[in-house]
Amino acid sequence: MSDKGKKIFLGVCIILPFLIYMVYYYSIMVKNAPYRFSDFESISFKYGLGDSLVNQYDSKTGYYQYVNSRDSLVKTKVKLRKDDFLYLHRKAAELGFWNFPEQIVGENADGQSAKLPHYYLEFKYKNKTKFINFDTGYNKDPKLNDAAKNLITEVSNMINDVRDRDQD
Template identity: 55%
Template sequence: MSDRTKKIFFALTIIVPFLLYCFYYYGMMIKNAPYRYSDFQSMSLEYGPVDSLVNKYNSKTGDYQYVDRRDSLVKMHLRLTSDDLLYLHRKAADLGFWDFPTKELADTSKGGKNKSIRYIIEFKYKQKSKRVVFDSEYVGDIRLIDANKTLIKEIKQSLLTAEERLKK
């Protein structure tokens, strides 16, 4: 067997089947991905003291209410653009939101008054949805806490940007 024949034989028996399998395997994974942006329906965020979640946003209805610095409740109709929602979807995927536990609550057994801020983040898709309840005083894996805080910060920043666009 010549050197060239060996290379062709190697390519046909090893490399080509491997590439075909990779295309098939990853194609099926992408096709069956549970959280695809093409299936995205809405995103919502609620936060505030544990006993009253006054600050709320729902991308499906566009309802947005929050308590401003003067302790007055501000209600408005605010729509995020599809680019904003795509950015938040990708940010959630980058941070591993789909693998977060559903409840990340602070320990209230110590008897002290809980001054924790509770966040409820929900992404809804056609087939599935993911809802995470996160307390700011949650004690757990630091990477998980940082990922939650980063996602919350990104959502709030997107809302602030959309509010500024609305005022212009």
Template identity: 55%
Template sequence: MNERSKKIFLYVCIVVPFLGYCIFYYSNMIKNAPFRFADFESIEFNYGATANMNNKFDSKTSKYQYVNKRDSLIQTSLKLRKDDLLYLHRKATEYGFWNFPDEMISTGVVDTAKNNVRFFLKFNYKEKSKQMLFDTDFKGDPKLYDAAKTMVAEVQRVLNDAEDRH
């Protein structure tokens, strides 16, 4: 092979696949562009037993209600800082929340003997919103299950930290 053929071969084998990967990667980012923090409005988070999700938080109204260890329903006001909301937005991006299916719930017979918990998480933006309904006994893709469980744990941690600050 002469020098020119080597350069063409190198270009075709390295540069073209790299450009193809860049187009694939950034097209997904552009597709999800409506989920920008500048357009962020609120977060809704509900969880509890499958039949009744008594634990609720809405960042728009700052209303937070939860069942404590003595089975009492506590209603309070909980305001999240902008940094907390930005953190949750970035974690949602990191875990791929925008690509989660809307429902990750158990199908078939629900075992009432188990203490299954259902979570509802919704990010509201000016033009769009993304929500997820997630059961702890979801039998789907394990990676998706772990990502959803971690996202829910992050939201709970931020709420607990905000409650400790007040």
């Protein structure tokens, strides 16, 4: 058998089945992914001091209320685009949001939740919903704390950027 024939035989017998298996395996993995963007429905974001989550955003209705710098409650509509949702979905996946515990809450010396800024973030999909309760007093796992803060910051910045963009 010639060298060219040996290479073709090797490719057909070993490399081709391996490539076919990889495509098959990863297509199933992607199809069965727990949180797919194609199943995405809405984001709910609430924040405030302690248990008072006065500032709220719901992407399904576009309703956004927040306390401005003059301590007055402002109610407005903010509609995120599909690209904005895609960016937030990918950022959540990048930061490991799907693996976050539901409660990321710090405690003071009495064992009670501290009166610190508190955030509630929920990503809603067709069959699943993932949410976290996060306060800035959490100090047990610095990596988790940083990841949660980064995701909260991204969501907050996106909402505010879209609000500012729509007002112009």
